[in-house]
Amino acid sequence: MSFHVPTVDISSYTGLADPFGRPATAAALDAACREVGFIQIVGHGVPDDVSAGLAAAMDSFFGQDLETKKAARTSGVNRGYTPPKSEALSLSAGVAPADRMNDFFEAFNIGVTTDDHPELALPADHYAQNLWPDVPGFEEQVQRYFHEARRVARALTTGFADALGLPGDFFESFTDHSIDVLRMNNYALPPGEIELDADLTGMGEHTDFGIVTVLWADRVAGLQVLGHDGAWHDVMPEPGALLVNLGDLMARWTGDRWLSTLHRVKPPVVDGRIERRRSAALFHDGNSDALIRTLPSADGVAYEPIRVDEHIEAKLNGSRGGVLNTTATREAERIRTAVPG
Template structure:
């Protein structure tokens, strides 16, 4: 299997016009083998991406004391400094900074939502309206892409195209801009400092825009690390543990990591597009064959994701 077939480029254009089945078959093949693909014709305007990149880098280049004013008050929403997260089994915390937003709901919102740490009020830097505008514009555009993509994913599992919509009334969409500082000198020791240590994602689908620096690597079927090289005008798509569970292991939630050995900064935008907090993730919903037993007990999306987030933020014991 070549790199091109292991992480294929899939054209999302047919899905934009309602041909989800054509895209779905290609998604099926990718998610069974690697759990990863690229998509082109995703529909997010280039200027939307570039503006968020500009505004985010302007923020990340501020003094730490200024950025720390916007530390999370709720889950990981807001600015997260270096060493904020540590993946399971990692010797060191991830060497990255990120800024995260979620569903933009005010305290006066009339939407009756469950009280939880993944939905609430976003934190915004003062006197930076362009930062907020750029973030929200991208957030909306990537959500539209996620909705279309999930219809193709539904077809890939022989489900009706609207299947996932029933679980996405108030989705747990978290979008974060991620800055990896130059880290060349940090690879001289025997213990590698990862931008993001090897891990699987927590939720259903991840939509990632990456700059041209490189550094994202995916584990292949031989447990070797394969570079997910930056391809202009594409997003990298991968599934997470919840969709793996939901599919009863038909789809692969695959290990991946970031190693920024470039000697320069790296920037990416990750969106975790997940179901409602109280959505029940049950493999039997996907129509298991009579001869195939469910591998997993039902879980709610929010409880599962919050547990994984909490584990990643625990301080490493001495």
């Protein structure tokens, strides 16, 4: 069977279509989550001008010189600027690359802060303040998209609850102060900063950490997903669609009935240069203090309960701290046995 990422119209969950269509949508979500773990979603309701504004904001920031961008770098929190070759996502999945920190993408992160929930005593490390660069319109345009992407993530979790036969509000108590992070990625570097060879790593093999990821991306080749056949398959968003994939916490909840799919970025090289690629991933990771237990109805792997903050910290220690994540044994084995390519 050929690899295929299914397209699902979620308009019955975003208020753009009759809610009577939800059972069929929930069934389609369940099939996609069981068979692939990646979904093309339409009917999400994100206005075109909001997505265009996000792209323009990214261009404005990433178009600056490296030293200017480094002024927006933070230490010890998942916010601000990340320069090229300062991360290795494969470490979060239990695999050490030959070059310890080799992912050449650069990124800028924002997220939910303690100020967003003044009624709660939230930990400052997971709900850190955002650092906004002095780029005209950047904060406004990025915040607009962040708001829309979070809305889509919440609509999806309602659909997921229906798909799993759970109460419609099941995920709300786990996500009412969710560690939501928007990571904007840029995969273009000036000539001479990297060696253009077959082992070029834009973003190493990894699974996402939390509940669900909502991804806006250019229609440029590079994203690859590991299929059941052990081979890497190219994935590109359809026009107007957002890509959605599940994270580790959803796989733990469902006992691996639903897949936290391994993926990576291997950008194409055209005429000796990397073709530019941009993406923005909204990570909907759950409340820091939420305890994730495998659902009683799950008939697969029975995971040990884990707190969201402990899981996220172990993964970030790998990708950003350079510490091999020794708990990611399943992911590491799948990467090692994948068909080269």
